[in-house]
Amino acid sequence: MEAINHVAGRAIPFGRKNVDTDVIIPAHWLKTITREGLGKGAFEAVKKEPDNVFTDPEYAGAPILIAGDNFGCGSSREHAAWALLDMGVKCVIAPSFSDIFSGNAFKNGILTVALPQEAIDRLMEVAKSDPIDIDLETQSVTTPFQDRFSFEIDPFRKHCLENGLDEVGLTMAQDAAISAHEAKAKAELPFLARTLATAA
């Protein structure tokens, strides 16, 4: 996974609330067996609307997306995160995110930044003409006009994002603890530990 410390550049001022993952990537794009190439299908329906921000050349290749409340709600499809990555988005800023989406984004090295609506309104304004700067180290979003907004991030997630750490590998290193839990569960809750192999 690519390490992420700093994201700077133009931001797509989308701003819409309750953007579900069907909007981010419609179901018919889910039929892939690899992770690449989904950027083409990202926001497919929105791209057909007149004057939309996704086909506006002004924002082509922008690494930041600004959205409204509850971004990424609906289906758990991780393709939503892959589609954003494939279109070049490395950071999404919104007042709130769905739990599943923010998890998927994190696991793919996309930074999700939650800021109050007033900050979003201001950034939407700035994004129309100027770049935005996000610094993970200092947990701040700044603009060329001296705006500065601080954001919270889980320390573990911050550490993983900054170092591009693979979660599966990190957990596999805890094999002893997992095995100990399995042994305990087998003794105390045998009906849960009971396997398909023995049940068949």
Place this chain on the structure above:
Amino acid sequence: MTKNPRTLYQKIWDAHVVDTRDDGTSLIYIDRHLVHEVTSPQAFEGLRAAGRKVRRPDLTLAVPDHNLPTTARKDAAGHVLPIADPESATQLAALRKNAPEFGIRYIDATDREQGILHVVGPEQGFSLPGATIVCGDSHTACHGGVGALAFGIGTTEVEHVLATQTLLLKQSKTMEVRVEGKLGAGVTPKDVILHVIGVIGTAGGTGHVIEYRGNVFEEMSVEGRLTVCNMSIEGGARAGLVAPDETTFAYLKGRPYAPTGEDWDKAVAWWKSLATDEGATFDKSVAIRAEDIQPTVTWGTSPEDTSAIGGVVPAPEDFADPSKREAVKVSLEYMGLTPGTRLTDVEVQNVFIGSCTNSRIEDIRAACEVLKGRHKAAGVKWAIVVPGSGLVKEQAEAEGLDKIIIEAGLEWREPGCSACLAMNPDKVPAGERCASTSNRNFTGRQGPGSRTHLMSPAMAAAAAVTGKLTDVRELVG
């Protein structure tokens, strides 16, 4: 272990903590993992690339469901028919190859146990109370109906569970949705959950796990509880559950993977101890009177856009929040609806009875109660009933329900996700309406330009015979 009063969710959580970090993240052990063809190929690809194995193939079950056509799977001579769509065929073939390669039990599209994962899990006794269950699908919350802590995960998490049988999670907040009183005639579990989502909104449960409490859920069948928990995600909650009780135990006993003998007695004793302790508190509580719930339908493109069937299409101005007002405007335009129109005047051209929300035997029975002796209206072009599994199909046929469906002019299909999500041939044409028992009415969900109205199986059957959204109480007294 703490003596403080705990909720059902907290007890299941505590029993599965492998390790807790300083920042409050826990490594949680996963008891059951369900795998399907859409969200797993990239996970297996990742394992292969890193030279990793599946840690507990014996706790993992793979079943194809999303992409499968629901038409006949074999020809008259018994030969398996090819899948026409090449991309679907590729995903289905990948699962058929990946599962045995990693030692995972695989139920094939042509096996009688095949079905939608969220129907198969409980039906096989694979999903058990107190278990942690995950699947790369947000409707995994469904299994909360048997008292499991079940939730959807993304593909990277699928890979994480396959490799380590654990997930890194932060404990969620707890939310109580209490429904008490007496449900009126014609009001089903689907109406209850649609009403609940209408009250709490699609973000009402974000960050929370919902426990459904009160006499209405206590008196509900396991099938009904599965329907309710299924749509927890539509209320923003990653998981929803109902405490396991005698109804749950009776449902599970004797199922293929349910515990037996001494194991069963031990299991029941533990399951009984899981109920939320007296004095335990929830971070959020919502109370609803059963008497306030009517047969409910959706009119917009968000599951929170619900109304009692006796209502009218609302106007954007009816909403205080400016952003919701804008969303309603866009959604009414998409749905082709005019504010003030009586919902019972809205005509439908398609009917879909099925999906992980409503494709169990009780759902088919409820639809047939309305369909019996009636016929599909002339304006309804396409109406299908899709059982949730091969076993539901067998049961329905044993009860003669397939005949009622076919005589009413509806199609009786093979099990799968079908018209819920436009990933297989079952789609609703652009600009047409569908009375649907599925769980999402998002823009384009049932096909580009499709217009979805969510409702119960009985209400969908009523719409099939009248050709309009209909109050089922007018047909079945």
